[in-house]
Amino acid sequence: QSALTQPASVSGSPGQSITISCTGTSSDVGGYNYVSWFQQHPGKAPKLMIYDVTNRPSGVSNRFSGSKSGNTASLTISGLQAEDEADYYCSSYTSSGPSYVFGAGTKVTVL
């Protein structure tokens, strides 16, 4: 049950688009369309932003979108805003267990 690989940090200016990658294996990201993305502000509980690779829960801005190619999933934030500054975690179902595994997290900074 190894953690998924995410970049430690990504930054962008207001209005720009950024993409966070999440790389796994054929046993998790590549094998199932069960990738979720979570946003976490300091001291707060995580918030679901994307689930099942591309689905956006009710109430989440359409500036957030998800995709997947092979063993790598991606979260794109378009029209970056100050409030988007947070930690972002991907997770995936894994056949190892079976269970779920998270990425180590990516800190998004709005310049």
Added chain:
Amino acid sequence: EVQLVESGGGLVQPGGSLRLSCAASGFTFSNYWMSWVRQAPGKGLEWVANMKGDGSAKYYVDSVKGRFTISRDNAKNSVYLQMNSLRAEDTAVYYCARDLAATGSYDNWGQGTLVTVSS
């Protein structure tokens, strides 16, 4: 409104036990998988365990197998995590979460309860 409220955290010595509870409201509890996810201080999220709505299936991360037990009482709309043989590395904020689509899509989280394992 969906609400999840955890309780039961605290300071415990290595080798000790603790039972966490999560009280749910605002949805049909028995229809959903429920999970426990933890976060060590200053670290990332780690999935710990989950349980199917009817209690017929449950799974654990390798590091807690044989030490932690997840259970639920659908009559009380509650899910529990019994933690035995606790280690320093189990120190974390423990969140319970509802799985929206039974695919790790945790759409509602509790506020978390801090477990500290230390002598």
